[in-house]
Amino acid sequence: MLITLIRRELLDNLMTFRFAVAIFIMLLLVVANTAVLLKDYDKRLASYNTAVKKNRQELLETKTYSAGHISLNRAPNPLSIFNIGLDKRLGNEIWISYVYMPTLWDANKHGTDNPFLNLFTSIDLVLIFQSVLSLLALIFAYDSLAGEYERGTLRLVLTHPVGRGYILFAKYIGAMICLLVPLLMSILLSLILLTTSPSISLSTDDFLRIGGIVFTSLVYLSLFYLIGMLISAMTRRTSTALMLAMFVWGFLVPVYPNMILTAVETAPKIGTEASAYNQIKQIWEKHDREQKQFLANDAFPGDDWDFNLIGTGYSFWGGEDDPLTLHYYDYTGSHLETLEEKYELRVPHAQNYHHFLGTNIINTVERAWLIRKPALETIYLQPARIGRMLLKVSPVGLYDGATEAWAGTDLKSIQDFFSAAQRHRRAIVNHFYDKEIFASRKWFTADQGAVDWNTLPQFSFQRSDIGTNAKRALPDLFLLMMINIILFTIILLIFVKSEV
């Protein structure tokens, strides 16, 4: 009996003109947008590769440690085609140095060919599912009960010895199968397009992640179907149900997320952490004083930090002072390719000084980091978190959050990269300590041989494994499922009690 009912629903929905139109437009959008995103991904990957190569080459050409510029690049995520998240927007090049602790806010962008193109929002597959398929789900649902009431077919069906729950369940399953068709077709089509691109190779884990996205999409669609069904069961008139369903869709999908984030201030609370900025500044000023004191007390009077070592090369000063991101540091150094022999006597003094300076800067960074980390948290992360939480009132927010987590384009996954960068910095600093590099001659002069950069710890970053992705997606997914169950129970209660 259940099978008959499901088959009836399927035929009712599948063999309609509206279904054909919907599938056609849907696939058109999927193809067009996948092509756009794929091209964009290729471009980002190419610029990532050039940046990596360029950085490596520049590093290898540098002969002293102090002038070496180690940059890490974040590779684009191939699953950003499904949900672009923050993958494209946030910085993807970070400078690793002993002078500061790298964070997301200090990152730059390699390869932004035309930043004005950001004016056009990039549309990913999840957005298409989110808007078009949810609409389709509501259109399937609005007359599922109300239509049968009106036509009187419900009475006919109920004369059979079938439980009302059964009928409801059959309707639900039938519609879900119908919704699965365009969903799977789109995913399949985009996967075919993905495999034609030579730059993307998906691993087994990636396929599992895509599976996670498909499952989440299904749960999301089922939620919209159930909303439609609830409206249908409550209103009992197709025209009212349709109107209500459309307005509910309009409110939940385009209006609510934008309205709530416009209305509630979620902009970074810039200026709230002025005291933290001052503290950080003071810590660095203390370092400055200690450095001056050291220079005053060493064998060479005066403040000259390059010890007047003359050869071919240059001295440099670097620093940053940004109250918005609490980014503050300064350092000095010199880089000499050759050194005139008569200054040889000064070299040990310079070595001694650099040893002091390196150690002192690293300690200063550690102390400043203790203040900067929580301050960044309150300025940037908290408002963003509140924004995301508010979004989760709408299923759209839950869906977006879960799929972002599956694809690994959410904030946490991007921060994974920056945590890895911080670990890498620590590894390099430890390496510098172990090998006593600050005190070595190669720190500032290459006259007795250049630095072998290959001895440095190598950076490798793997996107978080599928388990982590799942763990991050699960809360949102769980909530979506819970809402599903609640809605289904409510519909069942209404339907069982209703008089035909």
Added chain:
Amino acid sequence: MIWHIAKRELYDNLHSLRFALTTILLLGLMLTNAVVHIKEHPIRTQKYNASVTESLNVLRDRANNLYELAREGPGLLHKKPSALHFCAEGGEPFLSDVVGGAFLWSTSSGLKGFWRLDYPSATPNLTNIRPNITKVDWVFIICYALSLIALLFTFDSISGEREHGTLRLMLANPIPRHTVLIGKFLGALISINIPFTLAVLMNLLVISMSTAVQLDGTAWGRLGIILFIAVLYISLFLALGLLVSARVSQSAVSLVTLLLIWVTFVIFVPSTLASITGGFSSPMSRDEFRKRRDELYSERWKRYDDYLFEVFEPSKIIQFKGKHVTEEAAEQERLSEEHLMQQVRQVKFARATTQISPAAISQHLFESLAGTGFERYLQFLENTKSYAQQFRAFIIDADRGDPESLHIIGIREGMSQKPVSSEAIPKFEDTLSLSKDFNTAAIELLLLGMFFIVLLSGAYLAFVRVEV
């Protein structure tokens, strides 16, 4: 007779659920928009005023010495925020609101570089970790929400009557069909305009009551044009609804078709098409730009060294040095401008292709009338460019006024070192001109009107051929 039908439609609508829901939705959106604007606009103006004062102070400090002023330039030039920001946000967070200058500190030969305009690239929004949203401005409310509502008001106006059989009744009367169609159109237009007008009035009331935002005469004029465009835009979607409703026999099919058309043209075309057509051209990349900049730089210095190698006459050398410095600055400025213009051309082309979507057209119109967005940004750049010319002309003039100067612009020895009165220095003020905006808007307005006429006549043709 038209009025009779329109009145009937109107009464029908006034009692309907959609009318009530539309009113609530529009009031909510417009209220949010107004409240957010009153809250944010003072912050924007304050920031603008603070930075302008800072720039003026910088200018005053530099007025001590004409040479230093000419070398270091007038400081940062700021874009003025528009009071009509609530009408269209225009992707402002992605556009830089300041144009700076650049100059070389000094070179090994003791020569110092001269000030030039340095066009910023758009702000890449790197620290923004918030979820992606579209601000609830009038563009959102009208182009997105209201167009959807317009479709919901008309999708069943013909097919529904046919389903119920009332169409046959009505056409049995001696009324020409076009009268029926126009009547239905007007009825829908009036009934959708009631909640819309209400919401707009409330929005403007809230905004004009607040002391923080002052709207002047031109701003109200602009608002008038924006509202006219909004009505035209709504009419266009009503005509589309009538067209599909007349072609399709079932209301449900009509709605699905309309919704899909809406999703395609309102949500997808403006961004997807722009991304596709944006890919047709590839402007100078950042790396390429840097490379060319370095090439130009080293070429010029090579010429400089060669000249000094050949010529020893001091008066000629000093002339050459001045020429070298000013030409170097001009050359770098040209390159920076070319880089920018290539990017701008790419975006302009992409924007032009999105004009097949009425939503994109009216978004552009709203932006240019509200004085925000991309066109406005280009106007700002234009303003800074003409200011730079004015500034340079002033430097030359002021230098001429000093009898002790050698009138060789570009180097310390050749120029006046005297202080200039800081009042005499031209100040940058960013202006908005309505006539200029309107010229760019005219073609788009025409296009929008044409879309409307085509859709309405399409609806008429479809309705005339309907078999009842």
